[in-house]
Amino acid sequence: MGKFDGVLLVSDFDDTLYGTDLTVSRENVEAIAYFTAEGGRFTVATGRARPAFAPCASLAPINAPVILSNGSALYDFDRGEMVCETFLPERVLGDLMELTFVVPEIGLEAYHGDDIYLHNPNIITRNHLARVGAPGEEKAIRDIPGPLSKVLLEHDRRSVLERAREYILSRWGEHYEAIFSNQVLLELTAKGSNKGGMVEELARRLGIGAEHIYCVGDNENDIPMLARSAIPFAPSNCAPVVREWGARLVSSCDESCVAEIIGILDGRYPARP
Numbered sequence: 505m506g507k508f509d510g511v512l513l514v515s516d517f518d519d520t521l522y523g524t525d526l527t528v529s530r531e532n533v534e535a536i537a538y539f540t541a542e543g544g545r546f547t548v549a550t551g552r553a554r555p556a557f558a559p560c561a562s563l564a565p566i567n568a569p570v571i572l573s574n575g576s577a578l579y580d581f582d583r584g585e586m587v588c589e590t591f592l593p594e595r596v597l598g599d600l601m602e603l604t605f606v607v608p609e610i611g612l613e614a615y616h617g618d619d620i621y622l623h624n625p626n627i628i629t630r631n632h633l634a635r636v637g638a639p640g641e642e643k644a645i646r647d648i649p650g651p652l653s654k655v656l657l658e659h660d661r662r663s664v665l666e667r668a669r670e671y672i673l674s675r676w677g678e679h680y681e682a683i684f685s686n687q688v689l690l691e692l693t694a695k696g697s698n699k700g701g702m703v704e705e706l707a708r709r710l711g712i713g714a715e716h717i718y719c720v721g722d723n724e725n726d727i728p729m730l731a732r733s734a735i736p737f738a739p740s741n742c743a744p745v746v747r748e749w750g751a752r753l754v755s756s757c758d759e760s761c762v763a764e765i766i767g768i769l770d771g772r773y774p775a776r777p
Contacts, residue, residue: 505543505776506541506542506543506544506776507542507543507770507773507774507775507776508539508540508542508543508544508769508773509542509543509544509776510543510711510712510713510716511543511544511545511712511716511718511769511773512544512545512546512547512568512703512706512707512710512712512716512717512718513539513544513545513546513547513718513719513720513762513765513766513769514546514547514548514549514571514699514703514706514717514718514719514720514729514733515546515547515548515549515719515720515721515762516548516549516550516699516720516721516722516723516726517548517549517550517552517557517560518550518551518552518635519686519722519723519739519741519757520720520721520722520726520739520757520761520762521548521564521757521762522560522563522757523757523758524757524758525758527563528563528564529758529760529763531760531763532564532760532762532763533563533564533565534763535760535762535763535766535767536564536565536762536763536766537565538766539766539769540565540567544769545567545568545710545712546564546565546566546567546568547566547567547568547569547570547571547706548564548566548570548571549570549571549575549699549702549703549719549721549726549729550570550571550572550574551573551574551656551685551689551691551725552572552573552636553572553573553577553615553618553620553638553653553654554572554573554577554579554618555618555638556636556637556638557570557572557636558581559637561581566581567582568706568710569581569587569706569709571699571702571703571706573615573653573654573693574654574683574685574691574693574697574698574699574725575693575697575698575699575700575701575702575728575729576589576590576591576653576654576693576694576697576702577589577590577653577702578702578705578706587709588705589653590653590693590694590696590697591650591651591652591653591694592650592651592652592653592654592655592680592692592693592694593679593694594650594651595676595679596650596652596655596692597645597646597648597650599672599675599676599679600612600614600623600645600655601645601646603668603671603672604623604624604645606671607664607667607668607671608624609659609661609664610624610657610658610659610664610665610668611623611624611625611626611628611629611657611658611659612624612655612656612657612658613629613632613633613640613655613656613658614645614648614652614655615652615653615654615655615656616648616649616650616651616652616653617653619641619649620633620638620639620640620641621640621641621642621643621648621649622640622641622642622643623642623643623644623645623648625640625642626658626659626660627660628658628659628660628688628689629658632656632658632689653693654691654692654693654697655691655692656689656690656691656692657689657690657691657692658688658689658690659688660688662687662688665684665688665689665690668682668690669682669684669690672692678695679694679695680692680693680694680695681693681694681695681696681697681698683698683724683725683728684723684724684725685723685724685725686723686743687743691725698725698728698729699719699721699725699726699728699729700727700728700729700730700731700732701728702729703717703719703729703732704732714732714734715734716734717732717733717734718733718734718735718737718765718769719732719733719736719737720733720737720738720739720754720761720762720765721738721742721746722738722739722741722742722743722746722757723742723743723745723746724743724745724746726738726746727745727746727749730746730749730751735752735768736749736750736751736752737751737752737753737754737761737765738751738752738753738754739753739754739755739756739757739761740753740754740755740756740759740761741756741757741758754768
């Protein structure tokens with residue numbers, strides 16, 4: 505038995521495990537390999553959908569299903585199969601048409617399976633699609649096929665997205681989660697579908713107790729999973745909202761913060777005979 509048997513470590517991807525140089529550092533890879541060799545289960549929780557994360561799935565020694573689409577999907581890349589998935593309610597297209605009438609400046613990406621449909625794409629849309637290496641097809645909202653796993657709302661001014669979130673939550677808060685993944689991206693998922701809920705589901709499937717779950721993330725959409733973490737970690741480059749929430753700060757994304765966390769866990773769990 506390894507010293508990390510029964511331990512789950514979940515990392516956000518962009519700007520946490522995946523650096524500004526668009527790589528996972530050698531230090532992180534070596535530390536994760538040690539963690540998994542000692543029985544630990546390591547995975548990623550990302551806002552990316554399956555096609556956008558698939559090219560990155562081999563960058564680190566992941567040995568558990570990956571949390572995708574900001575917590576609306578759990579996908580096993582080793583087996584090539586979806587473990588579980590949640591969807592936005594059928595009413596979402598009507599709500600999006602109303603929202604874009606009230607806040608016409610916003611662009612959006614709607615995720616249906618492996619396809620991404622765009623409405624009013626803007627510079628944020630183009631930059632996001634380029635970063636994740638995924639194409640998108642522009643379509644009228646009423647013609648977007650369902651079901652949708654998530655919708656990304658996009659604008660280069662946070663105030664516009666704040667206005668959109670306030671409208672969504674004040675009118676339809678019982679149906680949706682609306683949470684920022686960074687300053688220019690607002691994630692819309694089904695109520696209860698977030699990284700925290702899917703971390704709990706993954707731990708349940710792996711038979712791992714809550715006291716042995718550890719998570720690290722840098723932005724507001726990571727807070728639901730940090731709230732499930734025995735020690736909630738955040739890289740020093742994290743958003744102010746995460747710092748103010750009370751996460752334990754470690755080194756930055758570009759300073760191999762995941763390797764540092766594994767070092768902390770190495771001291772927390774004694775070697776087994």
